[in-house]
Amino acid sequence: MKHSIIALAFIGAVAARPTALLTKREVPQEHSHENIVAAVNTALQLNNPDNIQDAVFGLLGAAAAIKGAGNIADADCLQQATADQAFTNAKAAGDITGMTNALIFRALERNTGTVGLASVPCQSITAVNPEIAALQQHQDPAGTGAQDLNKQIAAELARQIAAVGGDPTLANEASTFAPGQVDDPTGAGNSCDDADDAAGCINSQKLRVDDLSNDEITAAVADVQAGASANATQAAAAANQTAAADCEGAADGEAAAGNAEAAGNAQSAFGACNPAINFGIPSDGRQQDAFEPADLATFNHGSALNIAVISNFICSQLSSKCSISADAANLCDTAAAAATGLSGQQAADAFNSALGL
Known part of the structure; x- marks a missing residue:
């Protein structure tokens, strides 16, 4: 109508x-x-x-x-x-x-209004x-x-x-x-x-x-494609509500909890910040395993199915949020590269381990 x-x-x-x-x-x-x-x-x-x-x-x-x-x-x-x-x-x-x-x-x-006229960008809302x-x-x-x-x-x-x-x-x-x-x-x-x-x-x-x-x-998509196909498979598996999937989800939750605990021992190079990444059922309502920052108070970002989305965000925010040294910033970039091409808990572990967490 x-x-x-x-x-x-x-x-x-x-x-x-x-x-x-x-x-x-x-x-x-x-x-x-x-x-x-x-x-x-x-x-x-x-x-x-x-x-x-x-x-x-x-x-x-x-x-x-x-x-x-x-x-x-x-x-x-x-x-x-x-x-x-x-x-x-x-x-x-x-x-x-x-x-x-x-x-x-x-x-x-x-x-x-006319052929060739550009439309106005959105500037008042984020x-x-x-x-x-x-x-x-x-x-x-x-x-x-x-x-x-x-x-x-x-x-x-x-x-x-x-x-x-x-x-x-x-x-x-x-x-x-x-x-x-x-x-x-x-x-x-x-x-x-x-x-x-x-x-x-x-x-x-x-x-x-x-x-x-x-x-x-x-x-x-060269820097994100490797994780995308694996994550699409994970999404399909998550939709299958079987007992096996429930058990797997519980195991992932335990792994994520262990990952968060390890993040509490972050290197002094990052000050009070915890740049670790968790993998599991996230806190934002997504009903499938995904990546999200362990420290959401400092790195406020929704979950993502590809670790590069989260690692790139954390690394881009470290200098302004945590007053870290150039060496610490470079270490974060190295950690992000270490997780490239990996998926799931393996990717989170690679990123966190490279940071010494």
């Missing part, structure tokens, strides 16, 4: 002043990736404290977006807020596909999930430098998808259209917009221009 109202309002506006409208705005494309929009809307509605009316509003221009923004005051942050809540809900359910869709949604291009905070929306490829920027966005999206155990090649699902003509008086570009195409008209009509080749995706 909401989609019909939006469509009727747009048709009415065209009938009232067709020339003025078409020369001032780009033709809508908010439903071009309807497969992602619908999936994210389903995840969003599982828990929607900000009363966002529909995920599609996050892809509209600010004037239209604010009408469905609920409690989100900044329409230019609605796309991020929608993705962030959908990711939170999927994460709580241990749903890797849901988390992946939320990440893709955050990177989709928003509607803008995403709760660092995976969402690491991303930004694609820009109209007709804009100056936009195609290079979009490749960078896609590469970061691939890394974030891999880090949660998803398929990084799905980063191309956020790719947009071929660039249109900036001086096109119709504002049509090369887009499509069909709320009834469940696969996404950009896919069905073969209008999507992928940002990255397979080789570029492989290179982008």
Whole structure:
């Protein structure tokens, strides 16, 4: 019903002043990736404290977006807020596909006023999930430098998808259209917009221009890919509620507890900080084994399925949070490298042992 109202309002506006409208705005494309929009809307509605009316509003221009923004005051942050809540809900359910869709949604291009015009970045709200905070929306490829920027966005999206155990090649699902003509008086570009195409008209009509080749995706996720496939397997195993899985979870919990105890003997090089990483059922509600900082008071970060997400965060925060020496900072980088390519408790042990914990 909401989609019909939006469509009727747009048709009415065209009938009232067709020339003025078409020369001032780009033709809508908010439903071009309807497969992602619908999936994210389903995840969003599982828990929607900000009363966002529909995920599609996050892809509209600010004037239209604010009408469905609920409690989100900044329409230019609605796309991020929608993705962030959908990711939170999927994460709580241990749903890797849901988390992946939320990440893709955050990177989709928003509607803008004319062909080639860049959309406004979100600056007033910080995403709760660092995976969402690491991303930004694609820009109209007709804009100056936009195609290079979009490749960078896609590469970061691939890394974030891999880090949660998803398929990084799905980063191309956020790719947009071929660039249109900036001086096109119709504002049509090369887009499509069909709320009834469940696969996404950009896919069905073969209008999507992928940002990255397979080789570029492989290179982008080289530092996280090794753990992603193993973590995807762990996620599938966690979904199997068998007695054996329960026993394994208990064993992992004991290992994590032992790891936390060892972290209490952190080297004096780190002062009062404890940079150790735990592996097991985390404290943030994720219902599967994952990595998280042992010292959440100092290193406040949600759990992750790949240790690189946590180790990189801890190492980046050590100098500012713990007043450590350059040697201690280098030691953390060495520990992060030691865990590369490993998974599960083995990765956590490698990181902690390299730190002397």
